[in-house]
Amino acid sequence: xxxxxxxxxxxxxxxxxxxSAREQRQQWIxxxxxxxxxxxxxxxxIDLLTDSGTGAMSHNQWAALMTGDxxxxxxxxxxxxxxxxxxxxxxxxxxxTHQGRAAENVLxxxxxxxxxxxxxxSHFDTTKGHIEFRDASAIDCTIDEAFDTGSQHPFKGNLDxxxxxxxxxxxxREEIPMVIVxxxxxxxxxxxxxxxxxxxxxxxxxxxxIPVVFDSARFAENAWFIKERxxxxxxxxIRQIVTEMFSYADVMTMSSKKDGIVxxxxxxxxxxxxxxKQSSVFNIMYEGxxxxxxxxxxxxxxxxxxxxxxxxxxxxxxxxxxVEFLGNKLLTWGIPIQNPIGGHAVFIDAKHFLEYVxxxxxxxxxxxxxxxxxxGVRGVEVGTLLADRDPHTKENRYPKLEMLRLAIPRRTYxxxxxxxxxxxxxxxxxxxxxxxxxxxxxxxxPIMRHFSVELGPVIA
Ligand code: F0G
Numbered sequence: 001x002x003x004x005x006x007x008x009x010x011x012x013x014x015x016x017x018x019x020s021a022r023e024q025r026q027q028w029i030x031x032x033x034x035x036x037x038x039x040x041x042x043x044x045x046i047d048l049l050t051d052s053g054t055g056a057m058s059h060n061q062w063a064a065l066m067t068g069d070x071x072x073x074x075x076x077x078x079x080x081x082x083x084x085x086x087x088x089x090x091x092x093x094x095x096x097t098h099q100g101r102a103a104e105n106v107l108x109x110x111x112x113x114x115x116x117x118x119x120x121x122s123h124f125d126t127t128k129g130h131i132e133f134r135d136a137s138a139i140d141c142t143i144d145e146a147f148d149t150g151s152q153h154p155f156k157g158n159l160d161x162x163x164x165x166x167x168x169x170x171x172x173r174e175e176i177p178m179v180i181v182x183x184x185x186x187x188x189x190x191x192x193x194x195x196x197x198x199x200x201x202x203x204x205x206x207x208x209x210i211p212v213v214f215d216s217a218r219f220a221e222n223a224w225f226i227k228e229r230x231x232x233x234x235x236x237x238i239r240q241i242v243t244e245m246f247s248y249a250d251v252m253t254m255s256s257k258k259d260g261i262v263x264x265x266x267x268x269x270x271x272x273x274x275x276x277k278q279s280s281v282f283n284i285m286y287e288g289x290x291x292x293x294x295x296x297x298x299x300x301x302x303x304x305x306x307x308x309x310x311x312x313x314x315x316x317x318x319x320x321x322x323v324e325f326l327g328n329k330l331l332t333w334g335i336p337i338q339n340p341i342g343g344h345a346v347f348i349d350a351k352h353f354l355e356y357v358x359x360x361x362x363x364x365x366x367x368x369x370x371x372x373x374x375x376g377v378r379g380v381e382v383g384t385l386l387a388d389r390d391p392h393t394k395e396n397r398y399p400k401l402e403m404l405r406l407a408i409p410r411r412t413y414x415x416x417x418x419x420x421x422x423x424x425x426x427x428x429x430x431x432x433x434x435x436x437x438x439x440x441x442x443x444x445x446p447i448m449r450h451f452s453v454e455l456g457p458v459i460a
Contacts, residue, residue, distance in 0.1 A: 005321060008314040009411060012059060019045050020376050033454035034369055034439055036378050045376030046417050048406040051344045052217075053099075053257035053264055055410030058309060061261070061302040068298025073289060077297035077304075081267075084304040088239065088311055089216075089246045091269035093276035095283045098294030099266040100217055100255025101126035102287055107213070107253060107268050109282040110275065111177035112136050119167040120180035120215075121159045122146070122187035125386055127180060127215060129448055132391055139167050146188040147400040149338045149349040154229040155194040156338075157185030157222070159201055168208040179205050182215040183222040183245070187382065189403070190218065190323075190342025192225035195233065195244060202248035212248060217255040219245065220310040221343030224320055238311050251275065258344065261306035261410055265295045319343075323408055325415050329422035335429050338403065345407040348425070350383065354435050359384065359398055361438030361458050367404045367428070370435065375424035379406045385450040 020028075020043065032038035041047065047054070057065075069075035078096070085094050097103040108130050112118065116136035123131070123138045131138045141163040145153040159181065168176065181201060184192045205212050223241040227233050233241060246252065250272065256265035268283075270276055280290050287294035295303075309315050320343065327341030336352035350364035357363045364383035371377050383402035390397050406421060428435075439455040 005317075007322075007414075008318045009058070017045055018042070022373060025373050025376060029369060029372055033442065034365075034457070035450075035453055035455060036368055036372060036380065037451050039372075039378065043376075044372075044378045046413065046421060047378050048345075048408060048421065049378045049380050051258060051407040051409050052255065053262075054412060055257075055261045055263075056412050057261060057263075057302060058305070058411075060309070061305045064301040064305045065298040068296060068301045070297040073291050075291060075297045075300075077300040078291040080304040081300040084307045085267070085269050088242060088307055089219075089252065089269060090243055091246070091252065092271060093273065094267050094269040095276070095279055095287070095290060096293035096295045096300060097266040097268065097283065097287045099257060099264060100215075100253060101130065101266075102294060103253040103255075103266045103268045104130045104215075106279050106282045106286060107251065108134060109286075110278045113177070116175055116177055117167060117171055118178060118180060119159075119164055119176070121157055121182055121185050121193065123180060124182060124186050124215060124217075125388075125448065127182070133447070141167065142185065142188055146185070146191060149189075149336060149347075149352070149401065152339050154192075154225070154340065155197060156188055156191035156340075157182070157193040158197040159193070161197075161200055161204060164201065165204060168204070168210065173209055176208075176210050178211045178213045178251070180213045180215055181249075182217075184218045184225070184343045186217070186344075188401070189338035189347040190221070190344045191338070191340075192222045192229070192343065194230050195226050195241070196230070198245055198248040211250040213251045213253065214246065214249040216246075216252045217258040218344055219252075219254075220259045220316060221320065223311070224316040225343065238313055238316060242311055256303050256306070259307075259310045260303045261310055262299060262303045265299050265303050267293075319410060322413075322415060322418065326406065326408070326418040326422060329418070330425060333422075333426050333429065335425055338401075345405045347382065347401075348379075348404040348406070349401070350404050351402045353404075353429065354432055354438075356433065356436045357438045359402070360396075361440065362455070363438060364402045364404045365455070366435065366438035369439070370428050371404070371421075371424055374428055375420055377406075377421050377424055379404045381405075381450065385453055388447060388449055 114135040119139045121142040128138045145151040146156040251270040327346045336349040338347040365381040387397040437458045442454040
């Protein structure tokens with residue numbers, strides 16, 4: 001018999017989690033105003049809200065944490081991280097920040113001006129938020145296949161080069177501070193961008209004089225998919241692929257809470273010394289002095305180790321296989337999900353799952369609440385609530401995809417937990433036709449409303 005696959009680690013420390021009764025969950029979700037962000041973690045059995053900052057560090061990361069250098073200036077931890085970024089990602093200059101959105105804030109403070117346009121592949125919500133906050137616009141140039149969940153396109157994170165060139169031709173160079181390529185593309189389902197696409201985006205942007213920025217939160221997962229799916233890369237190592245990927249970027253922003261496998265942290269890295277100097281001014285104001293920028297020395301040490309671990313084949317194989325394990329179970333039962341299965345999460349196509357719930361009643365949020373009630377599993381809506389209102393018309397924006405995202409924390413849950421999630425969804429799928437109504441908004445914030453929105457059932 002063939003020896004089966006198993007995780008590339010064993011477990012040294014555990015944290016208990018508890019199951020609850022449906023009646024308890026009914027009360028808790030009502031008290032939370034039907035917003036899963038308002039639940040206390042003890043009220044959740046399996047937490048797939050996010051893969052951000054929720055991973056388990058390795059023994060080597062914990063060991064590095066203990067030797068963190070907390071000097072205000074010039075700490076050895078800063079230099080450990082600087083060396084890791086230089087060696088693995090190839091950038092000479094970097095600034096630590098407290099997380100990914102802080103990196104965006106610092107970079108955009110230098111580059112984004114009122115009236116600018118910033119093309120990209122389905123910008124993440126904080127990225128878009130930071131752009132719109134400056135009265136600029138994010139233009140989505142993702143390929144159309146990304147919005148067809150049934151399409152098996154292997155690189156649904158790709159930018160459509162025709163759409164991108166359209167933006168470049170229709171605006172003056174001064175109006176376009178950068179193009180942002182998100183690796184993997186979270187919003188379209190953890191979908192990768194091919195090396196070919198990265199190379200072409202870089203070539204075209206160079207021609208027009210536009211800098212290329214990679215939002216690199218899940219860069220290693222992107223590299224894994226290039227190795228698996230793109231001709232010519234099967235025999236290259238993940239590190240070689242990562243090196244080539246970043247050779248097509250001028251700047252990178254990073255949320256280290258994902259593919260840094262740490263609980264907090266981020267950074268900006270760049271080649272241009274002048275940009276480094278300009279960004280330093282904002283980094284010092286918003287984050288901290290250049291050699292810690294919002295991070296403790298111990299966290300920079302753990303991140304330096306995390307970057308080495310995340311770029312290994314054995315880590316990535318375990319990671320991607322677990323996400324696939326959950327996705328394949330759902331596919332077997334005919335449950336509609338974004339295809340192919342993404343890198344960090346399984347995205348349920350809520351519009352096709354709950355066909356009778358009207359779009360005005362927040363379909364993916366309705367499914368998220370059902371899943372919580374069914375088994376205490378917390379996912380997150382990536383749909384109309386997240387899309388916010390149009391800043392000008394104040395109307396709800398109905399995105400092409402209405403998704404329930406089940407994001408899997410790194411090295412945290414076992415496949416038994418994934419079984420629980422899958423069966424819970426199957427139970428809901430079996431009674432899907434009885435779910436006809438969703439939720440209405442009771443109160444909401446003017447921007448990033450999904451974090452704090454209060455909802456009530458349409459039919460009480
Ligand atoms: N870019 C991408 C692609 C992200 O997914 C995130 C965060 C950020 C930037 C911002 O980073 O949280 O460190 O400030 N995504 C989390 C998520 C929150 O759940 O997907 P941050």
